[in-house]
Amino acid sequence: MKNGEVLKSTVEKTPKNLAACVCANCPSYNDCSRGKEELLFCSAAVGKSACAYKMNGCLCGTCPVHKEYELKSGYYCING
Numbered sequence: 001m002k003n004g005e006v007l008k009s010t011v012e013k014t015p016k017n018l019a020a021c022v023c024a025n026c027p028s029y030n031d032c033s034r035g036k037e038e039l040l041f042c043s044a045a046v047g048k049s050a051c052a053y054k055m056n057g058c059l060c061g062t063c064p065v066h067k068e069y070e071l072k073s074g075y076y077c078i079n080g
Contacts, residue, residue, distance in 0.1 A: 010044045010069075011040060011042050011043040011044060011045075011065060011069050011071075012043065012044075012045065013040055013043050013045040013046060017040060017043070017065050018039055018040060020063070020064040020065050020068075021039045021040050021063065021065055022059050022062060022063045022064075022065075023038070023039045023040065023041055023059075023063075023077065024039065025059060026057065026058065026059045026060075026077070027056040027057035027058075027059075028053050028054065028055060028056045028057060028058060028075070028077060028078070029077070030051060030053060030054075032049075032051035032052070033049055033051045033077065036050070036051065038051070038077075040065065041076035041077040041080070042060065042063070042065060042066055042069070042071055042076045047076070047080040048076070048077070048078065048079065048080030049077045049078070051077075053075075053077055053078045055075060055078065058074040058075050060073070060074035060075065060076060061074060
């Protein structure tokens, strides 16, 4: 990485990214997060949820935000 270069994996909480986010459709997304309107767990600004989760399936790999920022993981709601 060069001086001043921003890592592409740093996801900002912008209206564009919020609109593309699929977290609310995820089988692991729950009433706790829905009530807190938590989205963009892959974002450096949001990270891991304060809610408890069960691993009921993960949509991270299908998310346009995940793809655009070339992210490599999943279950961001649980793992941050």
